[in-house]
Amino acid sequence: LLMLGIETSCDDTAAAVVRGDGEILSQVVSSQEDLLVRWGGVAPKMAEEAHSLAIDQVVQKALDDANVSENDLSAVAVTVGPGLSLCLRVGVHKARKIAKSFRLPIVGVHHMEAHALVSRLVNKDLDFPFLALLISGGHNLLVLAHGLGQYVQLGTTIDDAIGEAYDKSARWLGLDIRKGGGPALEQLALEGDPNAVKFSVPMRQHKDCNFSYAGLKTQVRLAIESRNISTDDIPISSATRDDRQIRANIAASFQRVAVLHLEERCQRAVEWALKMEPSIKYFVVSGGVASNQYVRTHLNQIAEKNGLQLVCPPPRLCTDNGVMIAWTGIEHFIAGRFDDPPAVDEPDDMQYDLRPRWPLGEEYSEGRSASR
Ligand code: ATP
Ligand code: FE
Numbered sequence: 001l002l003m004l005g006i007e008t009s010c011d012d013t014a015a016a017v018v019r020g021d022g023e024i025l026s027q028v029v030s031s032q033e034d035l036l037v038r039w040g041g042v043a044p045k046m047a048e049e050a051h052s053l054a055i056d057q058v059v060q061k062a063l064d065d066a067n068v069s070e071n072d073l074s075a076v077a078v079t080v081g082p083g084l085s086l087c088l089r090v091g092v093h094k095a096r097k098i099a100k101s102f103r104l105p106i107v108g109v110h111h112m113e114a115h116a117l118v119s120r121l122v123n124k125d126l127d128f129p130f131l132a133l134l135i136s137g138g139h140n141l142l143v144l145a146h147g148l149g150q151y152v153q154l155g156t157t158i159d160d161a162i163g164e165a166y167d168k169s170a171r172w173l174g175l176d177i178r179k180g181g182g183p184a185l186e187q188l189a190l191e192g193d194p195n196a197v198k199f200s201v202p203m204r205q206h207k208d209c210n211f212s213y214a215g216l217k218t219q220v221r222l223a224i225e226s227r228n229i230s231t232d233d234i235p236i237s238s239a240t241r242d243d244r245q246i247r248a249n250i251a252a253s254f255q256r257v258a259v260l261h262l263e264e265r266c267q268r269a270v271e272w273a274l275k276m277e278p279s280i281k282y283f284v285v286s287g288g289v290a291s292n293q294y295v296r297t298h299l300n301q302i303a304e305k306n307g308l309q310l311v312c313p314p315p316r317l318c319t320d321n322g323v324m325i326a327w328t329g330i331e332h333f334i335a336g337r338f339d340d341p342p343a344v345d346e347p348d349d350m351q352y353d354l355r356p357r358w359p360l361g362e363e364y365s366e367g368r369s370a371s372r
Pocket of ligand 2: 115137287288319320
């Protein structure tokens with residue numbers, strides 16, 4: 001079994017070829033770093049153009065690196081949501097074009113399920129059910145994974161995701177965000193005192209598993225302004241030593257509280273999950289922010305404390321990639337969940353079935369009401 005995976009839901013154009021047994025034959029990612037720096041975020045129209053420019057080369061390179069041709073593939077997997085419609089469309093269009101020409105089945109993949117399931121490629125012993133924390137630029141999800149396509153959502157963010165808070169804070173601190181705001185802030189935080197700035201931990205009065213990062217983001221903004229460091233104009237590279245130390249302290253303090261918030265909610269989620277499924281052995285942490293070493297260390301402590309094993313994919317499989325799409329495609333394909341090849345006369349300008357907003361499983365309501 002040989003699966004091509006295509007991912008274009010946000011700002012990365014990615015493709016990979018993965019074998020049925022989980023062997024990664026190739027992995028290609030083209031990022032829109034320049035656009036992100038210039039526009040301060042993902043501008044859908046720009047992102048769509050960048051995807052359109054990159055997609056053919058990225059897919060071709062994935063095939064070439066894997067030393068296979070389209071004819072060798074068993075099927076094509078592609079992200080159909082959640083994400084930006086304009087961007088999703090580029091990947092789905094490409095996937096259907098290949099599937100149409102080479103008569104291949106198509107597997108439509110949920111981006112967040114892929115972030116979760118790539119952990120099963122990494123750890124072959126990882127069976128359902130398991131608990132997963134998915135932390136990225138747009139999502140902050142705690143889910144109980146019962147099976148393929150079967151998730152119960154224990155918690156989500158009521159405003160921003162943690163990755164968004166990292167990205168904005170990094171920008172405000174004047175960091176070089178070309179390789180991403182998260183990694184830059186994590187690096188600077190190493191030089192800072194995590195107790196220097198007193199940020200308050202979000203949502204402590206709410207005894208549930210939801211998250212909130214908008215307030216913490218604002219606290220960072222205020223901390224920067226009150227210290228009179230005009231970080232918007234002065235990049236960290238030209239800051240004085242004292243100024244750099246102040247910024248590092250803010251970064252470290254932000255990170256401490258941002259992750260403490262994760263820890264508190266995860267501890268509660270573990271308790272909820274074990275009540276529902278006492279057989280759970282694994283705690284999966286994935287999504288871009290899971291590539292952060294501080295995050296990994298602290299969530300490992302939560303896992304160990306509760307007798308669970310942490311499974312955190314290697315960083316390049318945590319951030320957006322084609323491997324997780326191909327692998328999730330494989331899991332669904334084996335389970336018989338795929339679509340037939342597109343009709344030979346399918347028009348190029350067809351309206352595809354995209355799912356820009358696509359919840360991952362149902363909400364856990366009992367926990368909500370029990371927590372009041
Ligand atoms: P989503 O998965 O919600 O659709 P996305 O696909 O854009 O969002 P990912 O690629 O999964 O997100 O993750 C990107 C996010 O991860 C960004 O917010 C980025 O700053 C963050 N991130 C990446 N590396 C780190 C790190 N070392 N520390 C903190 N955050 C990080
Ligand atoms: Fe993602």
